[in-house]
Amino acid sequence: MHRAEQFRSAVTGIEAVALASRRHFPRHAHDHFGIGVMRFGAHRSWSGIGPVEAGAGDVITVNPGEMHDGHPVDDRGRGWTMLYLDPGLMAREMRDETPGPFEITRPAVSDPGLADSLTRLFAGMIAPKPDLLALEERLLRTLMLLLRRYANRFPPVREASPPVARALRRLNEAPEIPVTLGELAALSGVSRFQLLRGFSREVGTTPHSYLIQRRVRLARQLLAAGQRPAEAAIAAGFADQSHMTRAFVRQFGVTPARYRSAVA
Numbered sequence: 001m002h003r004a005e006q007f008r009s010a011v012t013g014i015e016a017v018a019l020a021s022r023r024h025f026p027r028h029a030h031d032h033f034g035i036g037v038m039r040f041g042a043h044r045s046w047s048g049i050g051p052v053e054a055g056a057g058d059v060i061t062v063n064p065g066e067m068h069d070g071h072p073v074d075d076r077g078r079g080w081t082m083l084y085l086d087p088g089l090m091a092r093e094m095r096d097e098t099p100g101p102f103e104i105t106r107p108a109v110s111d112p113g114l115a116d117s118l119t120r121l122f123a124g125m126i127a128p129k130p131d132l133l134a135l136e137e138r139l140l141r142t143l144m145l146l147l148r149r150y151a152n153r154f155p156p157v158r159e160a161s162p163p164v165a166r167a168l169r170r171l172n173e174a175p176e177i178p179v180t181l182g183e184l185a186a187l188s189g190v191s192r193f194q195l196l197r198g199f200s201r202e203v204g205t206t207p208h209s210y211l212i213q214r215r216v217r218l219a220r221q222l223l224a225a226g227q228r229p230a231e232a233a234i235a236a237g238f239a240d241q242s243h244m245t246r247a248f249v250r251q252f253g254v255t256p257a258r259y260r261s262a263v264a
Helices: 087-094 112-126 132-150 162-173 181-188 192-203 207-224 229-235 241-252 256-263
Strands: 002-007 014-021 025-028 033-047 050-055 059-062 068-072 078-085
Touching (some): 014 112, 025 207, 059 112, 078 112, 087 132, 181 192, 192 207, 229 241
Antiparallel strands (some): 002 014, 014 078, 033 050, 033 059, 033 068, 033 078
């Protein structure tokens, strides 16, 4: 079982996704804040605070750039609805309530009131003829509730060691350009083994897996800007569209074409 739907959202900077799946998602990160509600089943994941589990009715969250994975607790699978919010939009909406940087501190929480507000917000986002005033009010109320209860206004600065930081900089700045582990190690001033071990420990995944994730996230930006999947695949550094599609579905659950049709 795997059903994923990317909806056209009523608000620019917010994406709406519904998923029901038995699939395992490998470790990855998003460029957006993710806030959603578990609809059925149970989900187990690795997060920055360690293993977490969420069941039906629980609120699930993720911060931009936060490494996480996910798999169902049993063969019945699990389902959720999720809103992905651009960090710039979050900062603008919350600048009076929470000035400065912040992060969501709980990847999974049982909070019926917040879950109900998120459910109503999701429904408003995907409505054929949304009431924009009511939607704006619901968005602000939901975000205030979330951040007052589960946000850290002064998130700790997590700095990578100098060798890993240099490798990350290279992968982040030019994910579309091929690179070898030897080249990354030379750039970082350590051996390949030291870089592989340090990178995996500090980032939570290998340099190659991280590079693929960065390419997928770049492809996502290009698709949202209107590029066709074949064009986005080459521009993001994939060998062809089929390679990008496989990586895209593994990370986001939906195909590049369906994503583009909903957001571009």
